[in-house]
Amino acid sequence: MSRVVTIEEPPPSPQLPQTRCREKPGASGSVSANRPYDFLYDPLFIVSSEKDHTQANIQANLIRNRLRRVPRFRTMFSNLIHYPRYSLYWSKVDPVPAFMRREWKGQEEKHREGLWQLAIMDTSFQMAKEVYEDPDVTGKNRYKYFERPFLPFHQQVPFNVVFAATKTQAYTFLPISAKYPPVLSKHTVGTQTDYRDAEVQTDPYSPEYVVCQDSIPELLTLATLTWGRGLPAGQAEVEMIERAREKRAWEATLPCLSDTSQFEKRRRMMNAMERKEWAFREQEIEK
Incomplete structure (x- = not known):
């Protein structure tokens, strides 16, 4: 004689999995740090x-x-x-509902980065505008942005004061006015943030760029100038930019290296430019 047992399980409901805490034998109890999913x-x-x-x-x-x-x-x-x-x-019952995505979330970020690079290369490509959630600093997320400051003790209490035995003294009854001092409606506790002067961004933001072939933009020749080191530009920086323009114009007039008949002329022009630069450096030293 044989028996057939049929077990029916309820269909999965689209609910979040709940944390279950079970006590192990020989231990007081264990709590999971996070949920399985x-x-x-x-x-x-x-x-x-x-x-x-x-x-x-x-x-x-x-x-x-x-x-x-x-x-x-x-x-x-x-x-x-x-x-x-x-x-x-x-068991055929899946604890994760069917509408939940099981893929890695990093694939979406990679796809977004690819679209961003495509928008930089192709100006005709229109990227969808991202809508960010309201941080709600003064509302439900206030605890994420504010914290009570830590006020350490500046003077160390001596050990004879810390371990001194308490002496009982006769209690003196205070007058009613001193017993219940007036309560102020406002009082300052203190504020402290993670923002410091050392974290201030001093260099302006420079977006990424793509240089076209066979072109040298003049703006890239000034990439060495930063805020506090050449910027904002003064008279010395303007003179340096003008000398760089003259030198680029002079380099354009040099004969080609492939032309052997103009080799001597190219050498004379380079020697003259080198003497001119040495003379300018001597003038700068004498200033």
Whole structure:
């Protein structure tokens, strides 16, 4: 005589997985640091690569074991290996709803970076405008931007004061006016932020650029000038820019190296320019 056991499981409901805390034998209790599927649900849970995403998925499947033990009625109380008391079945119920994306979130960032590079190269490409969520600094997210300042003690208390024995003294009753001082409606506690003068951005932001072939923009020749080192430009910087323009114009008039008949003329022009530069440097030293 054989029996057929049919086990019906409820369909999965689109709900977030809940953390379950179980007590282990011999321990007071254990609490999980995070949920098994936080890498899918939590927007602040970030993994560094697709490999770590796959590893987190494997760990979640191991924690939420989908193997079900179904007892066998004929050998329910058996301890023999060839007559097991239960059978193992793989549950078809998936704890993650079907509408949840299981892919690595970094693929979207790579796709967004590719579109950004395409928008830089091709000016006709129109990139969709990103809409950022309101940070709500003065509302529900206020605790993320404000913190009570840490005010350390500037004077160390001597040990004889710390370990001094307390002496009981007779209690003196204070007058009513001194016992209940007036409560001020406003008082200053103190503020402290992470912003410091050393973190101020001194160099202006320079966006990325692409130089066309066979072209040398004059603006790139001034890339060595930074704020505080040549900027804002003064008279000396303007004279240096004018000398650089004259030298580029002079280099354009030099004969080609492939023309052997003009080699002597090219050498004389370069010697004259070198003597001119040495004379200018001597004048700068004498100033």
